[in-house]
Amino acid sequence: MQHDTRLVMTGVLGEVNSWAESILPQFLDMTAGRQIELDVARFSLLSGGDAFEAVQDIGRMAHKIAGTAASFGFAALGDQAQEVEGLCLRIERMPPAALATAAHSEMLPALERLMLELDLILVTPL
Amino acid sequence: MSSSMRYLAVDDDPAFHFVLTKTMTHLGYQAPVCVMSADEALAWLADPQEHFDAILLDIQMPGTSGIEACRLIRDMPHRRDTPIMMITTMNGREYVDQAFAYGATDYLTKPINRIELQARLGMLDRLVKEQAHLRSLQFAMESMDDMQSFGFAFEDAVALPKCGSLIEYLALENHLLTLSRLKLHAHTALAFQVVGSGSLFKRLDRVAFLDCMADVGSAIAACLKRQTFLLAYAGSGEFVAVLNRTEPVDMLELENELASELMVYDAVYESLGLPMLQVRIGATVHSGLFSTSAVKTMLGRARAAVRGQSGYQMQYLAG
Numbered sequence: 001m002q003h004d005t006r007l008v009m010t011g012v013l014g015e016v017n018s019w020a021e022s023i024l025p026q027f028l029d030m031t032a033g034r035q036i037e038l039d040v041a042r043f044s045l046l047s048g049g050d051a052f053e054a055v056q057d058i059g060r061m062a063h064k065i066a067g068t069a070a071s072f073g074f075a076a077l078g079d080q081a082q083e084v085e086g087l088c089l090r091i092e093r094m095p096p097a098a099l100a101t102a103a104h105s106e107m108l109p110a111l112e113r114l115m116l117e118l119d120l121i122l123v124t125p126l
Numbered sequence: 127m128s129s130s131m132r133y134l135a136v137d138d139d140p141a142f143h144f145v146l147t148k149t150m151t152h153l154g155y156q157a158p159v160c161v162m163s164a165d166e167a168l169a170w171l172a173d174p175q176e177h178f179d180a181i182l183l184d185i186q187m188p189g190t191s192g193i194e195a196c197r198l199i200r201d202m203p204h205r206r207d208t209p210i211m212m213i214t215t216m217n218g219r220e221y222v223d224q225a226f227a228y229g230a231t232d233y234l235t236k237p238i239n240r241i242e243l244q245a246r247l248g249m250l251d252r253l254v255k256e257q258a259h260l261r262s263l264q265f266a267m268e269s270m271d272d273m274q275s276f277g278f279a280f281e282d283a284v285a286l287p288k289c290g291s292l293i294e295y296l297a298l299e300n301h302l303l304t305l306s307r308l309k310l311h312a313h314t315a316l317a318f319q320v321v322g323s324g325s326l327f328k329r330l331d332r333v334a335f336l337d338c339m340a341d342v343g344s345a346i347a348a349c350l351k352r353q354t355f356l357l358a359y360a361g362s363g364e365f366v367a368v369l370n371r372t373e374p375v376d377m378l379e380l381e382n383e384l385a386s387e388l389m390v391y392d393a394v395y396e397s398l399g400l401p402m403l404q405v406r407i408g409a410t411v412h413s414g415l416f417s418t419s420a421v422k423t424m425l426g427r428a429r430a431a432v433r434g435q436s437g438y439q440m441q442y443l444a445g
Contacts, residue, residue, distance in 0.1 A: 071238060
């Protein structure tokens, strides 16, 4: 998957090391893959799939995004991923019934905000 | 800057490998050897011929976690002293306690900040150099007659040999620095001082002195085993334990237990013409919620307490 990163980089990477620019395309490729995996897990949750498994998958993806996004200048994305990761860690320890409820009422709205942040960096109109 | 240091980085995220490699090379370090899982790392580390100066280990990974990997690495005799820096996101900081208990040296929070990484790697560099220095001293001591001319200072917080329950003093400080002021307040520090350790240091060669301190460290750890604790040798014949404040210590019971543990060594020390081991126990101290430099202050006050300084009078003597 190729991205034109010119607009993304404008003003965003100003304070980030120049090396980040050089590997930004790889980062965006990986992040696009993660957005797809997030979407798959979200769909599974919404269609009545195993909530624990979905929360774990979403938490794992969010953990990865939270670990590197800020290094590429995407602090807001990192913060939102961190919020989702924290929610997943908390929710996956709940008993099954409470877990499913919290996954829908608490985690999904936060995941929606994360998806919006991902769209901002991955689907910037040229 | 230490371009010759060889690091093993373990993280299941290739994007993090990119970031770490680029940041480290920009800082003048060798690119780390990056692997994607704890199992892969353990396979590398199992080979004693494979040299790594330090290990950077992500905590949250699928399969074997970084915490478990830390424990397994410390079980490898040839990796006992290799510094391990745990890497975690802010959400994973709750796991750091466990990592320190298994022998982690320090931790770093993702996303990595260049300045913080530089400081942490610098600390690992110094630690690796100190360990190499200590190894060369031990080698020299074992191979030369003039043992007293080699060694470390009495005040140095050296790593003790064959003492699995202890962590390094630097790791203890690093661990406490990870805690919030409130969480630090939930811990208490307790210092132990080997009576006559100064004269033991003068009488014994350095290896024998370290062995003696290791005996005391093992005895203290055995007495604390029913509690959650971290214990480190602080130098000057002193140990500092950090305990959970919710599990109060019965000082008289501790004194008696420690005396029993130390009695085990009496016959050996007597046969060597050495005084019986006696250990003074200080009062427990905790961090004030609003004090500055809370960690250093707490550990320093615990050590002052065992020395009878700073108005601490309550002391216990075991042995």
